[in-house]
Amino acid sequence: MQTDELTGRVREFLAAHDPAGTQRLDFLRARFDAGLAWVSFPVGLGGLGLSRAAQPAVDAAFAAAGAPDNDPLSIGIGLGMAAPTILRHGTDEQRQRWLRPLWTGEEVWCQLFSEPGAGSDLAALGTRAVRGTGPDGTDGWIVNGQKVWTSMAHQARWAILLARTDPDLPKHQGITYFVCDLTHPGVDVRPLRQITGEAEFNEVFLTDVWIPDGYRLGGVGEGWRVAQTTLMNERVAIGGGAVPREAGMIGALSRTWRERPELRGPGTHDALMKLWVAAEAGRLAATRLREQLAAGQPGAEGSAVKYAFARLNQEVSGFELELLGADGLTYDDWTMRRPSHVDWENRSPGYRYLRAKGNSIEGGTSEILCNIIAERVLGLPPEPRADKDVAWKDLPR
Known part of the structure; x- marks a missing residue:
């Protein structure tokens, strides 16, 4: 699709959805449904299956018309990190459930990766996810652990979460990737005040938090790859x-x-x-x-x-x-x-x-x-890693 054709599609959309006379959320939802949200995403998921290079022209056309945006600075974790991961590794059902409200900003996302003992060495994380049965009898996971340096956790509905599901495997192999509903019982979000005097970040405590298996991205044990x-x-x-x-x-x-x-x-x-x-x-x-x-x-x-x-x-x-x-x-x-x-x-x-x-x-x-x-x-030799093939449970901590 040529740039002129794409901007023409934007003009047609604006003619049918006057930015001045349409509620902000209704406008954003309609833009997503028209494939003019992130145009590189597939049709039906806010896009048109085009190159990422086409996005600036679309955004510029909407900005010139005075159209509302989705406040990208405030939902950057969802847009920049969660969405590409859901698109690549999520099921069709997961993409349909999460991508639209993520892009419109109806649901804010955060990232539960780093831990007090696993920051730079993220693969050493110790938050545990154990198979269990939910309140409704469905299959899923019970999660316990602590995460740190979590931006936007105090406003987020959803979190992308790494947890260890098999401590008998080496540290990179026993990790699984989940989406966690932060409104579930057992989630405790506390502010972390930083050197600027502000609290952009949080520490998040997870105590017997229930995650349905349908909220898993990728296979069990494939979390590091995801x-x-x-x-x-x-x-x-x-x-x-x-x-x-x-x-x-x-x-x-x-x-x-x-x-x-x-x-x-x-x-x-x-x-x-x-x-x-x-x-x-x-x-x-x-x-x-x-x-x-x-x-x-x-x-x-x-x-x-x-x-x-x-x-x-x-x-x-x-x-x-x-x-x-x-x-x-x-x-x-x-x-x-x-x-x-x-x-x-x-x-x-x-x-x-x-x-x-x-x-x-x-x-x-x-x-x-x-x-x-x-x-x-640069293709330089990797550093020696003595713990590469050692089971996580046997690593010194």
Whole structure:
């Protein structure tokens, strides 16, 4: 389908659904049903089976018409991580149940992966899922464990969950992937206050939480394979999003440079230009990566983009504080908040500096990403792994 034909379809839709006269949720549901939500998804699941490269033209046409969006910053985990995983590994029934309310934002999603003892080494996770019978007599799983660093858990209805179903197998083999209903009894969500004074994240305690077997994605014991789809998409979502020139952290620094000429000193211009060029190179690399992804699934290259994004954000925010001197030490507000997304551009330099420290942790630590880049992109020998063939129950903890 050509771009003109696709935008023509958008115009026809807008003629039948006036954005100004249609309730927001009704508009979004109709857009999904018309295949104009994520056009690369199959027909009947919000898409038209087209290339991902066609999506920007559709989004731009809706934005130009003043149409409501689905608040993508607030539902990014569902859009960027849960949806691609459900599409690739879910059953037809699961796709029909979850994808539409996920895209419209009616149901918020979160990610229950990391644990206090299994962050960088995610495969060492200890949350257990044991076969059992539900209250209605159906087959399913009883889950016990603790998850940590869970964004949006306090607002989410659903969670993508990794749990260990066979401790007698090596750690990568005994994991199964589930969807967990956070309204079920036994789910306890508690805020985690971070260095910024806010609580974007949560710790989640699971006590005898019932999950029907119909909420399992992929086969029993295939959770690690399914999780790779989530993790690769997560890294692209964090570091490879479509942004205009001078967006995000480098845009805030550039504004400070232009608006505060009295701060400029010897060598600062060269330092700024090096960071600006690195940011632009990263933006263009992310654009190229998205074009490569248009025909397939994310690969290890997404780890490189996310790694560069984290390092650059920390360098840029650090330079901005040095440039501002004493002014950079002030902080706008220590009030406890629970933001739905990170706002780089409209917060203080102090906030940007503190929040950037998390970039090298979330979505895979920079150390783990370096291993992935070395082994899967550069083809270097893997690190020795003495626990590769040892049953999880026999690993020291």
